[in-house]
Amino acid sequence: MNKLLISLLVSIGLTGVAHAAGDAAAGQAKTAVCTACHSTDGNSVVGNFPKLAGQGEKYLLKQLNDIKSGARMVPEMTGLLTNLSDQDLADIAAYYASKNVTLGQTAEDQVELGQRIWRAGIAEKGVAACTACHSPTGQGIDSAAYPALSGQHAQYVESTLNKFSKGERNNDPAAMMRDIASKLSTEEMKAVSQYVQGLH
Structure with missing residues (x-):
């Protein structure tokens, strides 16, 4: 679905x-x-x-x-x-x-879990792979207004996921990010946020 x-x-x-x-x-x-x-x-x-x-x-x-x-x-x-x-x-x-984003680094202890969520999602929780909307390299899909995440600050991404999970941010199409974020644990949010910080 x-x-x-x-x-x-x-x-x-x-x-x-x-x-x-x-x-x-x-x-x-x-x-x-x-x-x-x-x-x-x-x-x-x-x-x-x-x-x-x-x-x-x-x-x-x-x-x-x-x-x-x-x-x-x-x-x-x-x-x-x-x-x-x-x-x-x-x-x-x-x-x-028109500007180029500067990349950060992913904390080594977050790479494995973050990469797994980014590439494959979490099937048992009904979480789709992040690549579906944000592309494998994190460039997003601008024609659909899906954001680029490559190089984004982990702190900002984690905060945004938390806001979506609580419904504090609600301008996502069809509540898609609210649904996904609400299924992620604190540990999973942190890992995928760290992963995109160094993704390119």
């Missing part, structure tokens, strides 16, 4: 949504306020702030719109997007998508 749902959502994403029409050069000038948390090139140096560099343009635009509308609550960003137009958001998304 999980595989069928994922296939359906990917198909809808591939055919049903137009690609964001952002201008990366214009976007650079609009990111001044973003640099405090996400750095100039989108490679945040603080683990609880996500890296935006190399993220899919469509995914970034969806998150920006969700944060602006209140569909996704990010207290640190309250009011920051209020006066930005749709074009401004598209330009910012294009700018960060």
Whole structure:
């Protein structure tokens, strides 16, 4: 059932949504306020702030719109997007998508379990492999607005999984990530979060 749902959502994403029409050069000038948390090139140096560099343009635009509308609550960003137009958001998304993400390292003691979950999921819990939506190398599927995770801070990924598992974050299509995260143990969340930090 999980595989069928994922296939359906990917198909809808591939055919049903137009690609964001952002201008990366214009976007650079609009990111001044973003640099405090996400750095100039989108490679945040603080683990609880996500890296935006190399993220899919469509995914970034969806998150920006969700944060602006209140569909996704990010207290640190309250009011920051209020006066930005749709074009401004598209330009910012294009700018960060044009940058290269810097990779981290996976803690050695987390590689085996993290890799197993990433590549194969956890069949006995009904958890699909992460590769189904985020690709084997963690590049995501931007046409479906599924995020790239390669190089993302483990701290941020683990925090996000926890928020999905508790329903504190709920802007995922068809509650897909809420369903998956709710089935993961604390140990499993930590392992897969560490794994993506060094994945490339």
